[in-house]
Amino acid sequence: MQTPSVALPRRHLAWPIAIALGLLLLRLFTNTRYGFHRDELALLDDARQLAWGYVAYPPLTPSLARISLELFGDSLTGFRLFAALAQSLSVVLAALIARELGGRRGAQIIAALVAALMPFSMIAGGVMQYVSIDYLWWVLLAWLLLRLVNSGDARWWLAIGAAIGVGMLTKYTMLFCVAGIVVGTLATPLRAHLTSRWLWAGVAVSLLLFLPNALWQWQHEFVSLDFLEAIHARDMRIGRTDDFLLGQLYANAGPLALPIWLMGLGWLAFSGAARRYRVLAWMYAVPLLLFAVAQGRAYYMAPAYPMLAAAGCVAAERWLRARQPLGTGIRRIGAGALATWIILMAVGSGVLGLQLSPVNSTGWRISRAVHDNFAEQIGWQELTTEVARIYRSLPAEERMHTAIFANNYGEAGAINLYGPRHGLPTAISPINSYWYRGYGSTPPRTVIVLGDTREGVADTPGECVPVGRVSNRFGVLNEETRDHPEIFICRNLRVRWADVWPQMHSFG
Template identity: 25%
Template sequence: MRYFFVLLCIVLGLTAYRAGVVLTNGLPLYVDEAQYWFWAQNLAWGYYSKPPMIAAVIAATTAVCGDAEPCVRAGSLIFYPLSTFILFFLTRRLFDEKTAFIAGLIFITLPAVGLSSLLISTDVLLFFFWTLALFAFVRVLNSAAWLDWILLGVALGLGLLTKYTMGIFFLSAAVYLLLSGRWQVFISLRAWVAVLIAAVIFSPNGWWNWQHDFPTVQHTAEISHLEQAGLHWRSLAEFFGGQFGVFGLVFFPVLLSLFLRFQRLQQLPQAGLLLSFSLPFLLIISLQALLGTANANWAAPSYVAATVLVAAGLVRWQQQRLLILGLMVNIALFMGLYHYQSLAHGLGVELTAKNDLYKRMRGWDEIGQQYLALQANYPQALPLAEERSVMSELTYYARPAGLNIVSWNPEHQLRHHYDLVTSLTGRVGQEFLFVSTGRLPAEMADYFEATEQVGELRAAIYADYQLVYPVYRLQNFKGLNPQ
């Protein structure tokens, strides 16, 4: 276990360093993180845009250490190391301890893992459950033990409660079983028990979606933009370019070379298994990018098997220099992201809206305090907003009493989670403070007896970038059918 002990020390040291960065960088929560925190205050089996696992994890971490930003993000510092250790044991089972050690090193230093370690996102948990499911799958291929099948079913079910793209695991497994001639697995009782376990674990989210007219499915379709006609080559190119940032400027070309040099790839044991659990996912999201749009991180789980594949190839063909170069480039990338502001200052580069990678996260803590000061003048007023970003950030940084923020949605649209869980119904006579992104909509005055601008929330981030939100006092709501 010498290799595992060395990996353990490296991962724990790197995690402690990342924890230090999270504790000291002072970055406010990004809009998605603030929204996930809001979800965690009202645990349910589903939410407008995601299944419930991310909210459950945030609820657990904040229950331990409070609601400060580092506690909201603590899940990343827990689950990425766990994913690395599972990947080590998976790779050791397929190859040897040296390859497993290298796979663990590559994974924990991936640019995507490095950046995501400072935030909390569904990718953190999806990586974990995908890796755990692949580990269990490899075990059942060799042992067929009941416990391994049960572990596979649990990992798949929890993965589906994290992100629906976990479903691609079933496709990858089917591809491998077909190509390897393991037909008997398709009629195995134990395999179907694992599928049943996954279905039972996932079923509460399915029931939640049924009760709410499948908002998560609707949202997934909307962000994919598959309704757009034609082929979107620019979108595909952007997605493809983004994979260099996800897997690394060195390791992604190495992976592509392995895909393209198929005859050489066949020399690697377990190449078929690793291809089945990396290439289909990457191709599916690439097709989605071509037909609509796809973010670079949407194919992230493909890099679990891809990491093992690259590690095995580098060991097999003794490419130590390439390995060291890839690790150094990846470490330099995520360290540059961690200390972006300090590096810019040291190099004499003035941060602006054009070059600050974190600009969309800045200023919301200040905006929240300004809103609280304004709210004190109108204690009976409820916060009202229309934009998801405003509602998410205000809910976290202003913490209105009972988190009682209301979405302005007189036409009963379903645009975000706040439309789903808040309502203007039954609020006749209510006073609101409307936090707007600009002028008060002209039609809004018809719903209230009086409207007036009472303030402005403003955070000057840079000379060329600031947050500005006018605040309007809306008195005596007339109801959804004003006369």
């Protein structure tokens, strides 16, 4: 079977590639404005202690972070390179998806621009998190499925299986994407491949890639399930799972991209011309339904929108071609409207996602009203400096038996990143994978406590008093300065660490 992309010149991809490279360069110059995000600080620690699994995520993202550390040290730009690269590759893949759907140069370029300017992608390219890398695998899978459909070559199942396996090593929500692919395969002519050895070889590839992490989970009593249960309960309690379906209209692709991806979804689901590509509609609809039932966060569906936007661009292009020739005046009005639309998307997403605005400026406040990613990058060095002041104020003998106890992974990561230059010991923490690393070679007698409140330390079997306060030079309110700004020191601990530590494991 001939693929529609065969007759389309490869030079049409020059513009999408240029857009992706331009976005990558923009990232390299703007990803250093603030500081490490709390999630990145934990990732840095995990990257220094590689394993086949971690409580909060599978091992691929820490492995990429380790490569960044080896190549660039603790450079913000270097650390975020893979996140930025993943988003730029997704831009090219969106154009390739449009190409596989039969889109010409205009559809490919617009698909690339829309994918580049989606708010979630814009934010994800500036923070090294597993969601940034997970985004790429969903978009890649959409393109691989189209290659399978258009070529009829069952060997593409090997690549699909590899992408699923790598996706499972990135984020476990890949299972929801897989559910969409399975239903889409059964509900479309792709079900003919069920008798192909290549499909089952692809399944085997995905399982083999995921096997090391599955074994790690088994050895650790599937602790990530406990983590996910705890986090989901917290999210529901504080309202992070509210308005999941409504959030699809604005939170991921942005409100300005709504018409184009809705057009793409409708075209894939109902148009006879797109019947052979209906697997992509299932790839969207099934995860959407499953996440809605499971009460997931709205952004879990973000990776599905580049393929829908690409389909929308192709559908719009086909609609316009069917009405050719258009008059010169109409073409000029259309070109002007298109340029205005792209500029508005660029301005909106740039303000929300790029680290351009000075702290507390108008642009900062606009982005702060939408997300807290920038605010959670502020103040970590000041926190470490304050802890160092408290630590140095202790008698030398007491310092030898003093631990820094962090109640969240951001604090622990900050102490471990910035603390060595102040002579601080490695932080201990009961949170996530930190708990497995224990409380040190000798039980501490004095503890400097971060991330707690007076009510929280009141039941500590010891004498706890406030000795400092977390602040930052910008006066930014974030989790540290708003929720638990006081730092405590606890002495005369009536506790046997070997007995209490096994009961202290917590998730966050």
